[in-house]
Structure formats: C-alpha cells, structure tokens
Amino acid sequence: MSAKPFTSVWTREPKGRREQGLSRxxxxxxxxxxxxxxxxxxxxxxxxxxxxxxxATSLYWHVANKDELLELALDDVYREVLTPAGASxxxxxxxxxxxxxxxxxAHPWCVGLIGVLPSIGPNALAMSDRLVKACKEAGFQGMxxxxxxxxxIAYTLGAxxxxxxxxxxxxxxxxxxxxxxxxxxxxxxxxxxGHPDLLERYKDYTSGxxxxxxxxxxxxxxxxxxxxxxxxxxxxxxxATPDEGGTARVGGERVTPDAPGTAPQ
Amino acid sequence: MSAKPFTSVWTREPKGRREQGLSRxxxxxxxxxxxxxxxxxxxxxxxxxxxxxxxATSLYWHVANKDELLELALDDVYREVLTPAGASxxxxxxxxxxxxxxxxxAHPWCVGLIGVLPSIGPNALAMSDRLVKACKEAGFQGMxxxxxxxxxIAYTLGAxxxxxxxxxxxxxxxxxxxxxxxxxxxxxxxxxxGHPDLLERYKDYTSGxxxxxxxxxxxxxxxxxxxxxxxxxxxxxxxATPDEGGTARVGGERVTPDAPGTAPQ
DNA sequence: GAGCCCAATCGCACACTGTACGAGAGGAAG
DNA sequence: CTTCCTCTCGTACAGTGTGCGATTGGGCTC
Numbered sequence: 001m002s003a004k005p006f007t008s009v010w011t012r013e014p015k016g017r018r019e020q021g022l023s024r025x026x027x028x029x030x031x032x033x034x035x036x037x038x039x040x041x042x043x044x045x046x047x048x049x050x051x052x053x054x055x056a057t058s059l060y061w062h063v064a065n066k067d068e069l070l071e072l073a074l075d076d077v078y079r080e081v082l083t084p085a086g087a088s089x090x091x092x093x094x095x096x097x098x099x100x101x102x103x104x105x106a107h108p109w110c111v112g113l114i115g116v117l118p119s120i121g122p123n124a125l126a127m128s129d130r131l132v133k134a135c136k137e138a139g140f141q142g143m144x145x146x147x148x149x150x151x152x153i154a155y156t157l158g159a160x161x162x163x164x165x166x167x168x169x170x171x172x173x174x175x176x177x178x179x180x181x182x183x184x185x186x187x188x189x190x191x192x193x194g195h196p197d198l199l200e201r202y203k204d205y206t207s208g209x210x211x212x213x214x215x216x217x218x219x220x221x222x223x224x225x226x227x228x229x230x231x232x233x234x235x236x237x238x239x240a241t242p243d244e245g246g247t248a249r250v251g252g253e254r255v256t257p258d259a260p261g262t263a264p265q
Numbered sequence: 266m267s268a269k270p271f272t273s274v275w276t277r278e279p280k281g282r283r284e285q286g287l288s289r290x291x292x293x294x295x296x297x298x299x300x301x302x303x304x305x306x307x308x309x310x311x312x313x314x315x316x317x318x319x320x321a322t323s324l325y326w327h328v329a330n331k332d333e334l335l336e337l338a339l340d341d342v343y344r345e346v347l348t349p350a351g352a353s354x355x356x357x358x359x360x361x362x363x364x365x366x367x368x369x370x371a372h373p374w375c376v377g378l379i380g381v382l383p384s385i386g387p388n389a390l391a392m393s394d395r396l397v398k399a400c401k402e403a404g405f406q407g408m409x410x411x412x413x414x415x416x417x418i419a420y421t422l423g424a425x426x427x428x429x430x431x432x433x434x435x436x437x438x439x440x441x442x443x444x445x446x447x448x449x450x451x452x453x454x455x456x457x458x459g460h461p462d463l464l465e466r467y468k469d470y471t472s473g474x475x476x477x478x479x480x481x482x483x484x485x486x487x488x489x490x491x492x493x494x495x496x497x498x499x500x501x502x503x504x505a506t507p508d509e510g511g512t513a514r515v516g517g518e519r520v521t522p523d524a525p526g527t528a529p530q
Numbered sequence: 531g532a533g534c535c536c537a538a539t540c541g542c543a544c545a546c547t548g549t550a551c552g553a554g555a556g557g558a559a560g
Numbered sequence: 561c562t563t564c565c566t567c568t569c570g571t572a573c574a575g576t577g578t579g580c581g582a583t584t585g586g587g588c589t590c
Binding site: 111112114115116118119120125126128129132133136142143144145146147148150151153154155156157158159161162164165169191192195197198201204205208215218219222223225226227228229230231233234 | 377379380383385390391393394397401407409410411412413416418419420422423424430434456457460462463469470473480483484487488490493495496498499
C-alpha cells in the first residue's frame with residue numbers, strides 16, 4: 001500500500017529470479033518431445049540441454065537424476081488415460097485399460113521404463129484411484145479391491161508393452177503393417193521349426209485377411225473381456241449382506257499358492 | 266581305417282580349434298551369473314570379459330551385440346518355466362503362469378529386457394508352443410487359441426514385472442519384507458494425499474497381518490483365476506459342433522474396438 | 531546508490547560405456 | 561615350409577551421466 005512503483009505478479013512476467021530460465025516443467029516437456037521423436041536411447045542430457053539452449057549440467061539444478069527426469073516423463077503418460085464420469089464398473093475398467101494401452105502405444109519409449117522405474121507419480125496414482133473407487137462402488141471389498149485393480153492394470157500393461165515394440169518393428173521395416181507382417185513369414189518359419197502348432201497359429205494371423213493392427217485390438221479385447229468377466233463373477237453384488245465373499249479367498253485348491261512343478265522361489 | 270595315429274572325438278578333448286577358448290554358451294552362462302549377482306546395469310562387456318579371463322572385445326567374435334547377448338540370456342530364463350505332462354488346460358496355463366512369474370522373480374534383471382528385446386528364442390517359443398497345444402486340445406479354435414495364450418502371458422508378465430522391482434526395493438531397504446513395508450507408510454501417506462481410498466487400500470495391505478510376499482501371491486492367484494475363469498467360459502466345449510463360437514467374436518458392443526473416451530490412436 | 535546474497539548456469543573433468551578396426555597368434559591343411 | 565582360417569586382444573573413438581568449482585546476474589537490505 002505504500003508509494004512504491006506499481007508491481008504485481010502479472011507485471012513481473014518471469015515468475016522466477018532470472019528473466020527466462022529453465023524450469024522443471026519446461027525440461028520435462030522438452031524431454032517428452034525428444035522421446036516421442038527419437039526414442040528412449042536418443043535421450044541424453046547433453047542433447048536435451050542443447051534443445052533447450054542450455055548446458056547439459058544446467059538441468060541438474062532442476063532435476064536430481066536422469067532417472068528422476070524419466071520418472072516425471074513417464075508419469076506424464078499416465079495423465080493421458082481418462083475415465084468417463086458416472087460410468088459403471090466395467091465401463092471404467094475398460095476405459096482405463098483401453099486408455100492405458102493407447103497411451104503406451106502412443107509413447108513407445110515408455111516400454112523401457114515401465115517396471116523399471118517406480119510408477120508412483122500423481123497421474124499414475126490418480127488413475128489407480130479412479131479404478132479403486134469404481135471397484136469399491138461396484139461391491140468389491142477389502143483386499144479384493146486391490147486385487148481387481150492390479151489384475152486389470154497387469155493385463156493391460158502386459159499386453160500393451162509387447163505390442164508397442166512389435167509396432168515399432170513393423171514401422172521400422174517400412175511399408176504397411178500387412179506387408180511387413182508377410183515379409184516376416186520366412187523368418188518365422190525358420191524360428192518355429194519343430195513347432196508346427198505355433199506356425200499354424202501365425203499363419204492364421206496373417207492369412208485371416210484382417211489388418212494386423214485391428215487383429216491386435218481384437219486380441220486385446222478378447223483377453224480384457226475374459227478378465228472382466230472373471231472378476232465380475234467374483235464380485236459380491238452390492239445390496240447383498242456385506243462382508244460376504246470378502247478378503248483373500250484363494251481361488252484354487254492351493255492355500256499357499258506357489259508354482260506347481262516349477263522353479264524355486 | 267588307415268595307419269594314422271589313433272584319434273577320436275574323445276581323445277581330442279577340446280572340441281574347438283583352440284585348446285580351450287571362449288564359447289558362446291560359456292559367455293551366456295557367465296553373463297547370467299553376473300546378472301543374477303549384480304543386476305542389469307552392472308553387466309558390461311569389459312567386466313564380463315574379465316570374469317572369463319578374456320579381453321572385452323574377444324566376446325564380439327561369438328556374439329554380435331550386447332543386445333544379442335542379452336537376448337540369449339533372457340531366453341535362458343524362459344527355459345525355467347516347466348509344464349506338467351498330460352495335464353488339463355487350466356493346469357497347464359496355471360503352471361506356465363506360476364512358472365513364468367517365478368522365473369522373472371528369480372532373475373529380476375529381466376524386467377529391463379522384457380518388452381524391449383524380442384522374445385523369440387527357442388525356449389520362449391517352446392513355452393508358447395506348450396501353451397498353444399494345451400489350448401488347442403481344450404477346444405479353443407482359430408485365432409482364439411492365440412488370444413487365450415496371449416492373455417495368460419500378458420497378465421503374468423504384467424503382474425510379475427512390477428512385483429520383481431517391488432521386491433528389489435524391499436530387499437534393498439534391508440530387514441524383513443513386513444518391516445520394510447511398514448517403513449514406507451509415511452512416504453505413501455505423503456504421496457497418496459488427496460486419495461483417501463488409495464491410502465486405505467494400502468493400509469489394508471499392511472495391517473492385514475499377512476506376510477507381504479504371500480499377499481502378493483494371493484493377489485496374483487486372484488487375477489489369474491479370474492482370467493482363466495473368463496477364458497474357460499468362452500471356450501467351446503470339445504465334442505460340440507466344431508467351428509461353433511469360432512474366430513474373433515468380439516466381446517462387447519464395440520465392433521471396431523477402440524478406447525471409449527480415450528486418447529487417440 | 532552500494533553492497534551482498536544466493537539461485538541458477540556453465541565448463542571442465544572423470545570414470546565408464548559399446549564397439550570398430552587392425553594386428554597378431556597359433557593350430558590345421560596343402 | 562607356406563598358406564589359410566579361426567580366434568584373441570590392444571588401442572581408439574565417440575559418447576554417456578554427473579560431481580565440482582567458478583561465474584553470473586537479478587533482487588534484497590542497508
């Protein structure tokens with residue numbers, strides 16, 4: 001209120017100390033651009049710094065590690081998965097699954113980070129939270145909520161990750177998806193020698209007259225519907241007696257489940 | 266038969282040209298040791314060469330790339346997953362799932378390779394082949410065979426990969442799994458601020474009195490049983506009219522499935 | 531205004547990476 | 561003997577993440 005020259009947050013354009021410098025958001029945005037354009041291996045701190053007109057080590061003021069930077073970039077991918085409001089449990093789960101798949105396919109570099117870096121950023125948590133809420137409202141109880149959420153995300157990532165690298169191989173070999181797929185037949189025949197069933201399966205895939213990309217969509221849908229069906233069957237119907245069919249009812253015969261006839265640990 | 270000095274494969278001990286040199290199998294074995302002991306980042310060609318008493322670049326005679334070497338190592342992991350002979354479809358699928366999970370957990374370094382490197386080695390193909398055979402015998406037909414196999418493997422890898430890294434974090438923080446889990450509570454509380462449902466879910470996990478490791482086993486089993494139930498329901502019963510419920514029946518309402526209310530592509 | 535502080539940037543250096551290249555070793559074949 | 565072919569290894573190069581100290585320059589208090 002004193003007689004100072006007029007000043008405001010809005011008149012003082014640069015929010016920071018310097019005129020315009022790096023900011024963490026700017027760095028992450030530039031990293032996302034570079035990753036989308038040239039892939040994971042092409043991202044180096046020097047190259048990223050150069051793109052921002054800054055020195056390589058300047059970035060380390062805003063970001064502790066390269067890994068931390070990649071965590072930020074990865075979490076940004078999770079922001080792309082949206083869920084419709086006021087939808088049923090199945091709709092929400094389906095939306096998360098398809099959205100997550102789409103996000104991974106749109107940013108193939110993240111297959112090298114999923115599972116390696118922790119996914120506990122705000123966007124990843126928000127996605128999980130929406131799924132948890134949907135499962136809870138649908139009647140899942142206790143740890144079953146977590147089991148269902150985990151199953152949907154596990155299936156989705158497990159399906160999307162190899163598909164992303166498969167798409168990368170196709171596009172790198174040039175031509176349409178179907179052409180590239182057909183060109184691979186002799187190589188596959190050599191690999192699958194001694195496994196006639198595998199080979200037959202692959203030929204079904206290519207000779208079906210179906211576009212390989214939509215074939216993968218159908219495959220994803222098939223497994224997703226099966227999983228959601230199975231989860232739905234284990235869901236206690238809301239309105240029934242609460243705590244019925246509750247926590248940790250193991251499905252099969254084994255009480256301490258471990259691999260039947262399988263490697264240790 | 267001529268009057269040469271006696272010679273045989275067994276007298277000439279070294280099978281190769283040199284007395285004893287590197288061999289591809291030897292290199293892969295040493296790489297597996299190093300990976301199991303020190304992890305993926307610790308494997309460098311120089312270190313691996315030193316372990317074998319050889320120069321770093323000597324390895325490149327037997328192996329084209331570091332990536333190719335890692336492909337060989339990764340395929341060796343798939344060899345660990347065994348399947349019981351003469352088992353039902355569900356037993357085989359369960360054995361593959363648990364075995365694959367066990368193999369990944371036993372070799373945590375492979376989470377950084379799954380999805381990045383192609384998995385088309387002989388052991389990976391053999392595993393797929395066994396699963397394909399089981400699905401085929403159980404009545405699945407056409408592309409549904411591939412869909413079912415893909416779904417089981419996708420779920421398994423998608424569940425095992427984050428669990429492997431989660432186990433790594435626990436063991437790196439020292440102490441028992443439950444202690445480590447409890448120590449993380451304040452950190453989780455900070456992260457999950459604004460997501461009360463998520464937080465409640467996590468606390469259920471820790472306060473359940475269940476060992477975290479067996480809790481994850483139960484979680485894996487829950488999703489696996491749900492998935493197999495769902496797949497089983499879509500399986501045409503053998504003995505029925507063939508080609509019934511055949512190829513590519515899309516599950517839901519969408520014919521060209523793409524994310525409902527989701528990012529492009 | 532002068533002086534200071536401190537957030538921010540940068541250059542340099544270090545240890546280390548994958549691997550291309552060419553020289554060399556040494557057994558087998560003529 | 562010579563010639564060849566398989567295999568090994570030293571050197572070198574371009575590139576990596578990042579620790580450290582020097583430097584800069586805008587905003588603050590006198």
